[in-house]
Amino acid sequence: MFQSQLKSRAKMKRRQIIPGFGLTFGLSLSYLSLLVLIPLSMIFIYTSQLGWDGFLKQISQPLVLAAYRLSFTTALAASLINLVFGTLTAWVLVRYSFPGRKLIDGLLDLPFALPTSVAGITLATLYATNGWIGRLLPFKVSYTQTGIVIALILIGMPFVVRIVEPVLQNMEKEGEEASAVLGANRWQTLIHIVFPKIRAAAFSGFALAFSWALGEYGSVVFIAGNMPFKTESAPLVIMQKLEAFDYDGATSVALVLLIASFLILFLINFSQWLSKRKFADQ
Amino acid sequence: MSIELKNISKSYGSCQILNHINLTIQTGELVALLGPSGSGKTSLLRVLAGLEYADEGSILFHGINLTDAPIKKRKAGFVFQHYALFNTMTIRENIAYGLKVKSRKFRPSKRAIHEKVDQLLHLVRLEPYGERYPSQLSGGQRQRVALARALAIEPHILLLDEPFGALDAKVRKELRQWLRQLHRQVKMTSLLVTHDQEEAFEVADRIVIINKGQIEQIGTPSQVYEKPVNSFVYDFIGHVNRVRGTIRDGQFINGNFKIPVENTGSTDGIAFIRPDQFSIKAANGHAANRAWPATITHIHPAGSVIRLELERQDDAQSIEVELTKREFSQLSLIKSQRVFLEPKQIKVFAADGL
Amino acid sequence: MTELSLSQKTHNFARVKTPMKLVLTEPKWVQILLSLIVVAFISLFLILPLIYIFAAALSSGIHIYLNSITSPETLSSIYLTLTVVATVVPLNTFFGVLLAWTVTKYHFKGKSLMITLADLPFSISPVIGGLIFVLLFGDHGTLGKWLMAHNIQLVFNTAGIVIASLFVTYPFVARELIPVMESRGTQEEEASLILGASTLRTFFKVTVPNIKWGLLYGIILCSARTIGDFGAVSVISGHIVGQTNTMPLQVEAFYNGYQMEAAFALSSLMSVVALASLALKGYFDWKSSRTRSIDIK
Numbered sequence: 001m002f003q004s005q006l007k008s009r010a011k012m013k014r015r016q017i018i019p020g021f022g023l024t025f026g027l028s029l030s031y032l033s034l035l036v037l038i039p040l041s042m043i044f045i046y047t048s049q050l051g052w053d054g055f056l057k058q059i060s061q062p063l064v065l066a067a068y069r070l071s072f073t074t075a076l077a078a079s080l081i082n083l084v085f086g087t088l089t090a091w092v093l094v095r096y097s098f099p100g101r102k103l104i105d106g107l108l109d110l111p112f113a114l115p116t117s118v119a120g121i122t123l124a125t126l127y128a129t130n131g132w133i134g135r136l137l138p139f140k141v142s143y144t145q146t147g148i149v150i151a152l153i154l155i156g157m158p159f160v161v162r163i164v165e166p167v168l169q170n171m172e173k174e175g176e177e178a179s180a181v182l183g184a185n186r187w188q189t190l191i192h193i194v195f196p197k198i199r200a201a202a203f204s205g206f207a208l209a210f211s212w213a214l215g216e217y218g219s220v221v222f223i224a225g226n227m228p229f230k231t232e233s234a235p236l237v238i239m240q241k242l243e244a245f246d247y248d249g250a251t252s253v254a255l256v257l258l259i260a261s262f263l264i265l266f267l268i269n270f271s272q273w274l275s276k277r278k279f280a281d282q
Numbered sequence: 283m284s285i286e287l288k289n290i291s292k293s294y295g296s297c298q299i300l301n302h303i304n305l306t307i308q309t310g311e312l313v314a315l316l317g318p319s320g321s322g323k324t325s326l327l328r329v330l331a332g333l334e335y336a337d338e339g340s341i342l343f344h345g346i347n348l349t350d351a352p353i354k355k356r357k358a359g360f361v362f363q364h365y366a367l368f369n370t371m372t373i374r375e376n377i378a379y380g381l382k383v384k385s386r387k388f389r390p391s392k393r394a395i396h397e398k399v400d401q402l403l404h405l406v407r408l409e410p411y412g413e414r415y416p417s418q419l420s421g422g423q424r425q426r427v428a429l430a431r432a433l434a435i436e437p438h439i440l441l442l443d444e445p446f447g448a449l450d451a452k453v454r455k456e457l458r459q460w461l462r463q464l465h466r467q468v469k470m471t472s473l474l475v476t477h478d479q480e481e482a483f484e485v486a487d488r489i490v491i492i493n494k495g496q497i498e499q500i501g502t503p504s505q506v507y508e509k510p511v512n513s514f515v516y517d518f519i520g521h522v523n524r525v526r527g528t529i530r531d532g533q534f535i536n537g538n539f540k541i542p543v544e545n546t547g548s549t550d551g552i553a554f555i556r557p558d559q560f561s562i563k564a565a566n567g568h569a570a571n572r573a574w575p576a577t578i579t580h581i582h583p584a585g586s587v588i589r590l591e592l593e594r595q596d597d598a599q600s601i602e603v604e605l606t607k608r609e610f611s612q613l614s615l616i617k618s619q620r621v622f623l624e625p626k627q628i629k630v631f632a633a634d635g636l
Numbered sequence: 637m638t639e640l641s642l643s644q645k646t647h648n649f650a651r652v653k654t655p656m657k658l659v660l661t662e663p664k665w666v667q668i669l670l671s672l673i674v675v676a677f678i679s680l681f682l683i684l685p686l687i688y689i690f691a692a693a694l695s696s697g698i699h700i701y702l703n704s705i706t707s708p709e710t711l712s713s714i715y716l717t718l719t720v721v722a723t724v725v726p727l728n729t730f731f732g733v734l735l736a737w738t739v740t741k742y743h744f745k746g747k748s749l750m751i752t753l754a755d756l757p758f759s760i761s762p763v764i765g766g767l768i769f770v771l772l773f774g775d776h777g778t779l780g781k782w783l784m785a786h787n788i789q790l791v792f793n794t795a796g797i798v799i800a801s802l803f804v805t806y807p808f809v810a811r812e813l814i815p816v817m818e819s820r821g822t823q824e825e826e827a828s829l830i831l832g833a834s835t836l837r838t839f840f841k842v843t844v845p846n847i848k849w850g851l852l853y854g855i856i857l858c859s860a861r862t863i864g865d866f867g868a869v870s871v872i873s874g875h876i877v878g879q880t881n882t883m884p885l886q887v888e889a890f891y892n893g894y895q896m897e898a899a900f901a902l903s904s905l906m907s908v909v910a911l912a913s914l915a916l917k918g919y920f921d922w923k924s925s926r927t928r929s930i931d932i933k
Contacts, residue, residue: 016742017333018825019352020835024738031731032754035803039768040756046771085677092674096667104678106918110686112857113910115864117884118903121891122685125692132688154681186662208759215761218866218884222891235763235867242767242871247776254764261760265752333826353829366827370845379841380831435831 043258046251058252063228064237068256071234074145075213078152083206086160087198093161094168108162111155116218123151124222143225148233151219156212160205167201200275204268211264215257283344283438283471284309285330290339292325292495299325300336301495309344312465312472314486316479318518322495323475327441330473331358343438359432359470363444365424367416373427374399374412380435402430405464422453426460433468440472446481458484479519483507491515513631516554523601525553526633534630537596540571543630550633555625557589557604562613563622573624576601578617590615592623689907692900704901713886713902716794717863720882724801724862729855732809737839739810740817741825751814758807765804766871769796791872797882800868805861812854816847849924856913856920863909 047055058064093105111119127134127141127150134141141147171194179189217235224231232240234257241250290303299322307313315323328334330341332353340349348356367376381395390398403409406426408419416424425445432440445461446454462485465472476482482489483503491498491506491514499511510516517524527536529551534543536553545551563573579600580591588610590603601623605613615621661667694701704710735754739747757765773790774780783790790796824846828838844851866884873885881889883906890899 017353018741018822018829018835018838021738021742021744024734025742025744028731028735028738029750032735032750035806036753036756039772039803040760042768042771042777043764046777085674088670089674089677092671095661096671098668098671098675100675104675106914107678107682107686109914109917110682110910113860113864113913115866115884115887115903115906115910117866117887118689118864118906119685120866121887121899121903122689122692125896126685126688133684150681154685157681211759215763215867217761217763217870222888235761238761238763238767239871242770247771247774250767251771254761254767257761258764265756265759269752331830333830353826354832357832358830360827360830362823362827364823366823368824368828368842368845379828379833383828383831383833383837383841431827431831 040258043251043255046247047255050248050252054248055252055255058249059256061249063232064234064249064253066229067232067234067237067253070145070148070230070232071214071257074148074152074233075210075216078149078213079156079206079210081149081153082156082160082209083202086157086205086209087164087202090161090164090168090198094165108158111157116155116216117222119154120151120219120222123147123154123219127223142223143227143231145231147223147225148220148231151223152213152216155216155219156209159209159212160202163201163205163208164198167198171197200271203271207264207268207271211261214260285439285471285473286342286345287326287330288340288342290326290329290336290341292322292329292334292336298495300329303339303492303495303497305490305497305500307471307473309471310469311487312474312485313488313490314474314476314482315490315492316476316482316518317492319477321492323477323492324443325495326492327443327473327475330356330439331360331441332356333360357435357438359435359437359440361425361428361432361440361442361445363447365416365421365428365448367424367428367431369416372413372415373403373408373419376416376427377402377431377434379431398434402434405433405467406430420453421449422457425449425457429464433470438471440470442472442474444475444477447476447478454478454481461485491518493518510554510629513552513554516629516631521557521602521604523555523557525555525599527551527553527630529630529632534628537574538571539574541625541628541630543628545630545632547632551630552633553625553628553630555628557602558587559625559627560601560603561624561626562590562603562605562609562615563624564613573622574601576621576623578615578619578621581615581617592621594623595620686907689900689903692896693904695900696897700897701901701904704895704898705905707898709881709886709889710898710902713881713883714905716797716881717883719794720798720801721859721862723798724805725855725859728802728805728858729809729851732806732854732858733813733851735810736813736817737843740814741822751810754810755807757803757805758811762804762865762867763871765868766800769799769803769872773799796872797869800872801862801865804865804868805858808858808861809851809854812850812857813847816850817843820846849920853917853920856916860910860913863906 050058059068089104089108093101124142124147125131127137127147129135129140129142131142139146141150175193175197176189179193180186184192215235216233217239220233221236221239224233224236226232226236226240234253238250238253238257241247241253285305285307287303287305290300291298292300301322303326315326317323325334329336332351332355336349340347342348343356368379371379377399378395381390381398384390399412400409403412406429408423408426408430411419411423411427416427419427429445446457449457458481465485474482474485486503488500489503489506490500493514499506499515501509506515507519510519516522525536527534527539527550528548529535529543529545530548532542532544532546534541534545534551534553541553543551575595576592577595578590579593582589582591587604587606590605592601592603593599594601603623662670693704735750739751770791771777772779773783773796775784790799824842825838828842829835833841863882864884865882866888869882869885870888873881883902887899887902887906890896890902
């Protein structure tokens with residue numbers, strides 16, 4: 001028993017060809033643990049000290065429930081809009097050529113590079129009732145849920161485009177050609193040949209944008225106006241509870257958000273695994 | 283430097299890649315490891331180089347056990363199928379790399395390195411290309427650079443992993459002859475992995491046929507071709523016709539066809555006949571029990587040999603036959619003609635395990 | 637271009653003759669319509685806000701603008717942000733490269749779990765990224781009490797900001813490198829080892845030249861996120877003006893104090909940095925695609 005264990009361990013150890021595995025793996029794992037795993041586990045440890053009832057009491061406050069609902073609906077709306085426009089943008093950028101295409105392609109990463117607080121104050125003033133855009137609109141945007149959705153559209157814009165773009169680029173035109181030769185019209189070809197191939201990628205992009213939008217703080221805080229029950233999203237509630245030194249509340253709210261992120265991450269990995277298995281030959 | 287492999291085994295999970303391999307390579311010999319893809323031949327080469335480790339068994343270089351030695355200690359030259367040149371370095375830098383990375387104590391002077399690189403560029407006939415980058419060379423040239431780079435460190439052994447596999451047929455043929463010449467010049471103990479039998483036969487002193495992680499036969503090219511030891515080797519080397527039948531009373535029987543064989547006992551058997559081991563007789567009179575009646579279905583007059591496809595009249599099996607041009611014109615055969623096919627040489631193996 | 641003209645020809649042909657269905661792209665008017673929709677969408681949500689930042693920053697003239705970006709608060713926020721970047725980026729570059737090397741050049745169980753875990757900071761809320769360190773180092777936890785007793789303060793100061801930024805930007809370098817290194821395989825490293833090189837030398841001589849554009853872009857991204865992070869830093873900074881405000885926090889402070897010109901002046905600086913990093917990305921992409929196309933040839 002012991003001997004076989006020893007042997008298999010020796011086998012494990014010997015399998016690395018490039019010397020230095022122990023050192024690099026050890027350092028990477030230590031850093032990962034110290035910086036990410038141990039701190040993240042604090043959320044779980046801290047909430048477990050509250051007990052199940054304490055936790056439920058925290059997250060079932062009407063204010064918190066309203067915040068979850070708000071975060072969920074605004075994130076969903078924004079990422080659905082980004083799913084549609086993102087797929088369209090990817091298609092247009094890959095397949096068509098028009099003046100300014102390169103510029104738009106380059107600028108698409110701006111939401112990743114621009115500080116969220118900059119995006120936040122800019123949108124808040126643009127859409128304020130006396131702002132450049134707000135002035136032209138018959139309805140209020142700043143300090144409403146519409147404002148939150150607009151901010152989330154901006155910060156989630158690159159996800160779908162950047163994931164769908166390479167899939168479209170690497171797609172063989174042969175499939176479309178075959179479909180056309182077999183008598184399908186362009187719309188049928190798109191539905192039957194193109195969409196199935198980009199579906200998994202588009203879904204991943206959508207899910208990432210959704211997850212990102214759920215946790216977004218910087219761009220939302222300025223345009224939302226933090227009205228409890230109306231425009232206070234979950235991350236804003238965490239912040240507000242922290243400022244009131246309500247660590248129990250903040251951590252409980254955070255745990256639910258964290259679990260939501262894990263679930264989405266799992267869904268993305270699972271769907272990628274599924275599509276990889278389906279198109280294994282590619 | 284001789285190489286000795288003792289009882290090498292390796293598996294990935296439940297998949298046995300190498301199964302108790304025993305092999306000795308003499309100093310200065312060029313041995314080809316020949317087998318179908320997935321036979322484990324590349325794994326064996328990588329185990330020798332230290333790029334993979336065997337689960338059991340030992341490796342001896344000139345009697346010194348190097349089974350667990352790190353890559354560096356083995357001083358093996360390795361040539362990869364896809365060259366693995368460093369494409370951010372020039373050809374000169376690529377070749378000099380192994381010398382430059384030596385520890386200060388063993389590193390030759392800058393001038394010595396320069397001269398060595400000159401020599402090697404001359405050896406692989408790429409003198410004008412020293413300052414170019416790998417991406418600016420053709421595949422055949424790149425593989426020559428890879429070889430020069432491997433030779434620069436004066437390795438004890440040279441390991442070549444399908445070195446010409448990624449090249450087109452014409453370049454492959456040129457490089458093969460060139461490699462043979464080079465080996466004659468440097469006389470380095472070399473092991474060549476290939477799935478191309480022509481390559482193995484043309485280049486190697488000895489051939490090791492490997493299949494499913496096991497050695498099937500070791501021998502000189504002519505031994506392997508003339509006297510395959512089992513049905514796998516027969517099937518794998520060259521074209522061959524397979525005829526199923528039974529072995530009984532020291533005879534192989536297929537329909538009316540009977541031939542004495544060395545096999546004993548009674549069992550199902552398979553007869554192997556190479557396409558050039560038939561004599562064709564005009565079909566007058568009735569078939570003797572040493573020949574099959576057949577109809578010519580196709581004649582390919584390609585090159586120095588004429589390839590015939592025939593269909594046996596008794597059970598419709600298709601048989602391939604090769605004739606020299608002279609034989610063919612003497613017989614003046616035409617399509618759809620009926621003939622008798624008499625095997626001149628036949629090898630029968632018991633069918634169990636096939 | 638060729639694709640477009642080809643499709644036009646097919647289209648004309650189809651119109652003149654029988655209705656042919658062999659059309660490999662959409663009709664011209666559809667193309668124009670779709671392109672216009674995309675341009676409008678991007679302009680409205682991306683380009684207009686970008687223009688507005690600069691317009692608002694300069695609305696009261698260049699003189700006020702220059703004054704705002706040289707005000708003591710602005711300068712001290714720039715200084716703090718640069719300090720944080722100078723600490724965070726080298727550390728996360730080192731460990732990001734190390735992680736990418738470990739997961740692409742070695743075989744071990746749990747590799748994909750490790751990649752997923754290392755990517756977590758990317759997918760969770762930055763507010764949570766700040767919260768966890770408040771919980772860990774704040775004065776109500778066991779560790780926090782111990783730290784207090786030893787006079788070590790790791791929250792509500794620069795150290796806290798650095799730690800939170802380390803967390804938030806940890807995945808960026810590895811994210812860029814892992815796909816590149818995975819697709820290149822380990823053959824060149826093997827060749828180097830066989831020729832007698834050590835691991836370290838192999839890494840610097842063979843691996844780094846192959847990944848340098850991806851690495852540079854990873855560093856740029858990591859820097860941009862470090863400069864721009866707001867949520868995590870907001871939580872952990874404790875809002876002490878002039879002392880622990882990074883640039884994004886200072887923007888917030890100006891904005892909440894109704895100093896709009898100052899807020900947008902500082903924003904414009906960060907926008908220039910963001911645009912510069914995008915331009916660099918374009919350059920790196922172009923460079924690496926050029927080397928790649930040479931490779932293939």
